[in-house]
Amino acid sequence: MAHCLAILAHMASPPTLVPGSVGSVETRYLDLPAPIRLDCGRELHPVRVAYETYGELSPERDNVILVCHALSGDAHAAGHSAEPPAESTRDGFGAERRDGAAGKGLGWWDGMIGPGKAFDTDRFFVISTNLLGGCRGTTGPSSIDPATGQPYGSDFPVVTVSDMVRTQRAFLDVLGIDRLAAVAGGSLGGMQALEWAVLFPDLVDAVVVIASTHALHTQGVAWNAIARNAIMGDPAWQNGHYYGTGRTPDAGMGVARMVGHVTYLSAPALTERFGRRLQFADDIRYTLREPEFEIESYLRHQAGSFVKRFDANTYLYTSRALTYFDLARQHGDGSLARALEGVSARTLLIAFSSDWLYPPSASEQIEQALRALGKPVEFEVIDAPYGHDCFLLEEAQQIPIIRRFLGDGETNPHSREERSS
Ligand SMILES: CC(=O)SCCNC(=O)CCNC(=O)[C@H](O)C(C)(C)COP(=O)(O)OP(=O)(O)OC[C@H]1O[C@@H](n2cnc3c(N)ncnc32)[C@H](O)[C@@H]1OP(=O)(O)O
Numbered sequence: 001m002a003h004c005l006a007i008l009a010h011m012a013s014p015p016t017l018v019p020g021s022v023g024s025v026e027t028r029y030l031d032l033p034a035p036i037r038l039d040c041g042r043e044l045h046p047v048r049v050a051y052e053t054y055g056e057l058s059p060e061r062d063n064v065i066l067v068c069h070a071l072s073g074d075a076h077a078a079g080h081s082a083e084p085p086a087e088s089t090r091d092g093f094g095a096e097r098r099d100g101a102a103g104k105g106l107g108w109w110d111g112m113i114g115p116g117k118a119f120d121t122d123r124f125f126v127i128s129t130n131l132l133g134g135c136r137g138t139t140g141p142s143s144i145d146p147a148t149g150q151p152y153g154s155d156f157p158v159v160t161v162s163d164m165v166r167t168q169r170a171f172l173d174v175l176g177i178d179r180l181a182a183v184a185g186g187s188l189g190g191m192q193a194l195e196w197a198v199l200f201p202d203l204v205d206a207v208v209v210i211a212s213t214h215a216l217h218t219q220g221v222a223w224n225a226i227a228r229n230a231i232m233g234d235p236a237w238q239n240g241h242y243y244g245t246g247r248t249p250d251a252g253m254g255v256a257r258m259v260g261h262v263t264y265l266s267a268p269a270l271t272e273r274f275g276r277r278l279q280f281a282d283d284i285r286y287t288l289r290e291p292e293f294e295i296e297s298y299l300r301h302q303a304g305s306f307v308k309r310f311d312a313n314t315y316l317y318t319s320r321a322l323t324y325f326d327l328a329r330q331h332g333d334g335s336l337a338r339a340l341e342g343v344s345a346r347t348l349l350i351a352f353s354s355d356w357l358y359p360p361s362a363s364e365q366i367e368q369a370l371r372a373l374g375k376p377v378e379f380e381v382i383d384a385p386y387g388h389d390c391f392l393l394e395e396a397q398q399i400p401i402i403r404r405f406l407g408d409g410e411t412n413p414h415s416r417e418e419r420s421s
């Protein structure tokens, strides 16, 4: 009888998928029970991880998707933030920075995570963590160093993408999750997804790597160096020990964000949007200090909002980690193919035609290496004009590709409708 009911359930019309919101969410915090051993040779303890979850964990715990954020994101990936920050205020990067990466209290990938969306919370239990070295609740340079009772500052160890992934693994162990249906992310988040597939091949079924690379190209390393030098060259940086001094390297970090932001956009998109239009249309004002062009004003705005929500030291550490990332060097003695030999996850690579910072050619190299090894891999280049930040903006084109890759959900045993039938 139960068997018949199950068949009937399958014969019924599939549920209509209307993309929705995950609603109100709360960031939670978990302290890891053991130290994290880092690539640099040091151990880090204590380590706290800030995280959010969306959807329902299946009884078999086999429907978990880990979402990894990019340089300036945080654990708040979807839904509306429910609460004022609690623990994260301890490091001084909480309350006034509450609006988070995407602003207005909405998660930075809200368009991609939720019922009927790319990472469908009717099927999957999505977990998002703030990365190691972060400033939004996970242990980072603004956290208290137990050895001194003061914030680490630049005494925080230099961390790598592998360290971030090992921290996520330790965090998931505490939650009792020993297998991931998928790991997904854009940019630095995509690097983490790749690192998961290489470091823990037996634990990951699929990876979704968007606007990312196996190793940032020379120009990308150079832009990151310029950004870090802008921060470290600001006298208010104070060798990284600015917490509690009343001075923060806002000027340097503002420049870093301006540089970064231009690299996240395409030249045609900038031209299309701003051209050479003057901020004050009447005429030029013969001023050195004030923004004269709309693009100057826009960049100043981006810089100003960024310094209100982000810690300069976290920028330095995160930027350093993404420039170190190099699968071939770290795992393949210089060979990307050798680095990927052990991967068993299905891989989806998505790149954007206008992304010159993480260009489609980098994803293509990964695709070719995986294909030559006989690994299951799909690669899609989305034609979109906005540059690297397309992974945050071009949801409509990404959603069907990712949904198809993850299965359409109609036969998934963990879809909410089928579980309740
Ligand atoms: C990926 C992760 O893990 S999280 C990190 C993602 N988040 C970020 O990077 C945050 C920074 N924001 C951005 O990079 C971008 O805003 C995106 C990519 C997220 C979204 O892009 P868009 O929605 O197109 O935002 P856009 O680039 O138009 O910026 C809009 C802002 O510029 C302001 N603006 C636009 N033109 C001007 C101008 N001429 N002068 C001054 N300000 C201007 C708008 O008023 C608006 O301000 P607000 O954000 O304070 O409301």
Ligand SMILES: N[C@@H](CCO)C(=O)O
Pocket (backbone or CB within 6 Å): 070, 071, 072, 073, 187, 188, 264, 388, 389
């Ligand atoms: N704009 C995004 C993309 C960086 O890769 C961020 O700030 O995190």
